[in-house]
Amino acid sequence: MNQHYQNLVQKLEEITHLSGVMSTLGWDQEVMMPAGAGEARAKQIAALAGVIHERMTDPALGECLNELKEKDFDALSEPERCNIREALHSYELETKVSKRLVQELAELSSRGHGIWVMARQENKFSDFAPVLKRFLELKQEWAQCVSPELKPYDANIDLFERGTTMDMITPIFERLKQELIPLIAAIRAHSYQPNTAFLQGRFALDKQEALARKISRDIGFNFEQGRMDVSVHPFCGGSHPTDVRITTRYKDSNFVESLYAVIHETGHALYEQGRPHELGDLPASESLTMGIHESQSLFWERMIAQSKPFCSHYFDTIRAAFPDNLKSATVDSFYRAINTCKPDFIRVEADEVTYPLHIILRYEIEKGLFDGSMQVDDLPHIWNELMLKYLGIQPPTDALGVLQDSHWSGGAFGYFPSYTLGAMYACQFYKTLLSEQPDTEKHISEGNFTPIKQWLNEKIHRQGRLYTPQELVRRVTGEALNPDHFIGHLKQKYSEIYGLTSV
Ligand code: ZN
Numbered sequence: 001m002n003q004h005y006q007n008l009v010q011k012l013e014e015i016t017h018l019s020g021v022m023s024t025l026g027w028d029q030e031v032m033m034p035a036g037a038g039e040a041r042a043k044q045i046a047a048l049a050g051v052i053h054e055r056m057t058d059p060a061l062g063e064c065l066n067e068l069k070e071k072d073f074d075a076l077s078e079p080e081r082c083n084i085r086e087a088l089h090s091y092e093l094e095t096k097v098s099k100r101l102v103q104e105l106a107e108l109s110s111r112g113h114g115i116w117v118m119a120r121q122e123n124k125f126s127d128f129a130p131v132l133k134r135f136l137e138l139k140q141e142w143a144q145c146v147s148p149e150l151k152p153y154d155a156n157i158d159l160f161e162r163g164t165t166m167d168m169i170t171p172i173f174e175r176l177k178q179e180l181i182p183l184i185a186a187i188r189a190h191s192y193q194p195n196t197a198f199l200q201g202r203f204a205l206d207k208q209e210a211l212a213r214k215i216s217r218d219i220g221f222n223f224e225q226g227r228m229d230v231s232v233h234p235f236c237g238g239s240h241p242t243d244v245r246i247t248t249r250y251k252d253s254n255f256v257e258s259l260y261a262v263i264h265e266t267g268h269a270l271y272e273q274g275r276p277h278e279l280g281d282l283p284a285s286e287s288l289t290m291g292i293h294e295s296q297s298l299f300w301e302r303m304i305a306q307s308k309p310f311c312s313h314y315f316d317t318i319r320a321a322f323p324d325n326l327k328s329a330t331v332d333s334f335y336r337a338i339n340t341c342k343p344d345f346i347r348v349e350a351d352e353v354t355y356p357l358h359i360i361l362r363y364e365i366e367k368g369l370f371d372g373s374m375q376v377d378d379l380p381h382i383w384n385e386l387m388l389k390y391l392g393i394q395p396p397t398d399a400l401g402v403l404q405d406s407h408w409s410g411g412a413f414g415y416f417p418s419y420t421l422g423a424m425y426a427c428q429f430y431k432t433l434l435s436e437q438p439d440t441e442k443h444i445s446e447g448n449f450t451p452i453k454q455w456l457n458e459k460i461h462r463q464g465r466l467y468t469p470q471e472l473v474r475r476v477t478g479e480a481l482n483p484d485h486f487i488g489h490l491k492q493k494y495s496e497i498y499g500l501t502s503v
Contacts, residue, residue, distance in 0.1 A: 002072055005080060008064050009280060011055070012087055016281040018052050020239030027238065027245050030231040056094045065091055079284040082466050086283035093159075097145045105138055109410045116409030123399045125380050128409070132376050135411045136369055153370035156414030160290040161421060163468045166367060169417055172424070172483045173360045179487045181390055183494065184354060187341050188392060190498050194336035198329045203255040207321040211255070212248060212262040215314065219300060220453040221246070221266045222273055234261040236268035236297075241277045241285075244269045255322065256338055263305045267297035270453060274461025285464045290415065292469050294422025295429060296456065302352050302423070303430040304452070309445035311335040336497055343391035345400040352423065353490050357390040359420040362405075366413050425473060427486040429460070432477045 022045065029041055055061070065088045073081060112131040119128035143155035150158060154165045213228060221228075226238065231247035238244040246265035250258045271287055279285040287293055304310055312331045319326040326334070341351045347358040365382060368374030374382060383402040384394050395401035407415050433455055434440050443451055459476045473481050494500070 002068075002076070004064060004068050004072060005076065008061075008068060008084070008087070009282065011058070011061050011064065012083065012283065013281045015052065015055050018048065018055065020243075020281075022048050022052065023237055024239045024243075030233075030235070030237075031229045031245075031247060053094070056090065061087075062091055062095065078466060079279050079282075079464075082284040082464070083282045086286075086465055090283075093146055097142060101138065101142060101145065105142065105411060108134060108138065112409045112411070113406065116403070116406065120399050120403040123397045123403070125398045125402055126377075128403065129376050129379075132379075132408055135408065135413075136376070139411055139413055140370070151370075153367055153414060156366075156370075157417060158414070160412075160415050160418045161469060162289055163470055164291070164417070164421070168481075169363065169421075170367075172481065173356075173363060173417075173420075175483050176356050176420070176487065177360060177390070180353060180356060180490070183491060184341065184343060184357070185392065186500050187353070187494060187498050188343065190500065192498055194340045194497065195333060196337045196340055198326055198333070199256055199337055200253070201322075201325045202252050203322050203325065205250045205252055208250050208255045208258055211318065211321050212259050214317070215259065215305075216246075216262050216266045218447060219263070219266055219270075219304070219449045221269050225273060226269055228262070234258075234265055236265045236272065238269075238272060240281070241273055241275045244272045260301055260305065260338075264297045264301040267300035268293060270300070270456065271296040271461050274453075274457040276462045276464050279464065283465055287461075288463075288465055288467075288472065289469050290418035291421035291425060292460070292472065294419055295425035296460065298423050298426040299429060299456070303426055304444060304449075306339055306352070307441070307444060308335050309441045311338070313445050313447045339493070339497055341494055341498070343393050345387070345393065345395040346404055353494055354391060356420045356423065359416050361386045361390060362416040366416070370413070421469075421481070424481060424483055424486040425469075427489050428473065428477050428482060429456075431485050431489075 025041065025045055025048065029038075029045075033041060065084060068076075068084050069088060073084065076084070108131065112135065115131050116128050119125065139156060140152045143150065143152035147155040147158060151166065157164055157166070157169070213223075216228060217223060222244075225242045226244040226246065229245065229247050230249055232249065234246070234248045236244065236246045246262065246269050248258045248261045248265065271293060275287060276285045308331075311334050315329075315331045315334055318334070319329065329337075339351070341353045343354050344350060347355070347362075350358050361383070364386065365374060365379065368382075369376065379402050380398050383398075387401065388394050407413075433452065437443075437451060437455065440452060443449070460472065463472060463475075467475060470480065473479075
């Protein structure tokens with residue numbers, strides 16, 4: 001092997017291994033760490049972050065990458081070229097920004113989070129507004145440094161969904177608005193509402209956990225190379241494809257929430273466990289983008305686990321876990337109950353039909369803030385107007401409105417679109433799976449998830465970072481991202497559940 005390239009592999013693998021340690025520390029902090037260790041842990045994390053940053057910005061790494069890019073690139077294999085491309089991209093992201101700006105962003109993120117928590121608690125947007133204003137200035141400056149060729153908001157989106165721009169997103173989101181706003185209005189106007197009474201009550205936590213573990217294992221989570229634990233917010237972490245860790249939380253008043261959180265996180269975990277790590281602990285073997293990751297979790301949560309065949313396979317098992325609560329329920333009533341569509345203020349609790357409008361609202365606001373057509377001080381008003389226009393409801397407080405998400409308090413602009421891009425990718429992937437494997441619904445109803453997992457492994461997980469998300473979608477489905485699949489899915493499913501005839 002080329003000496004320069006060998007040298008590069010050594011440097012990049014070291015960065016991956018250190019990042020794995022960081023990720024384990026982060027998991028431990030959320031799941032196991034005694035509360036009193038917070039301060040010591042913050043110092044450990046800061047020290048390790050410093051070491052990783054040093055390695056990532058090492059001028060010798062930059063020289064090595066540029067040398068390879070200029071002299072040896074064409075002679076290398078596709079995964080090797082991918083490693084160079086990806087490593088160069090992160091090297092540039094890390095080194096193009098001045099130390100002063102990096103520090104100011106880090107400082108504002110940690111201070112901003114505390115201010116946001118208080119502002120939300122006291123329902124006082126004006127306390128949070130200065131943080132938001134300063135973040136916008138810093139993020140504009142940051143965008144100018146890292147991608148001067150892109151519009152500032154596009155540079156922020158690029159961080160989460162590489163290669164995706166407002167020019168691609170806006171027409172897709174306009175189409176979603178055009179179709180989903182009337183669909184939601186029709187559902188609201190309809191007198192029928194699914195009966196969800198049997199989902200209320202008390203559900204023993206040990207039964208919930210046993211059920212979640214069973215379903216996670218059934219759909220393919222490998223517990224030999226993964227764990228499932230409890231944390232305040234469900235997440236998927238871990239240090240390596242052979243060490244993937246998911247979490248959930250249990251409420252004794254609601255089993256559907258924790259069960260579907262586990263299925264969601266299992267979708268993320270299958271992606272991580274399916275990565276091609278025989279290519280080395282290198283960028284080419286990593287997962288692609290936020291949007292593609294979310295497509296994997298939503299594929300299992302929405303396309304599979306909220307489907308009728310899935311409900312029919314698991315209904316008896318679920319009823320056996322909670323016999324008193326579910327004695328009057330049927331497969332059909334269970335399916336309808338878990339697919340209730342009801343506009344609500346809070347994004348994270350939204351159903352699959354209303355969710356995209358929560359995202360579009362945030363996208364339009366971020367876009368407006370970056371191009372100067374919206375002002376921070378007007379956000380509570382703008383937020384409430386858009387909620388009324390899109391979902392027909394208005395939050396009574398800013399805590400239930402503009403202050404609900406933590407993203408902006410950490411300066412994460414451009415993150416929100418990846419949730420809905422993920423939902424649309426998931427639907428388009430599922431449509432392709434159905435056409436390539438017409439027995440898929442039968443497999444689901446028999447609890448045979450292996451062919452589905454294998455298909456995802458081969459088509460998506462094992463592709464690592466070889467392609468951009470746009471190329472991957474095209475290679476897997478034969479076309480670019482097309483919102484019609486998602487719109488068609490929602491219209492058909494919810495017209496049937498709600499008995500709508502005119503949408
Ligand atoms: Zn997710």
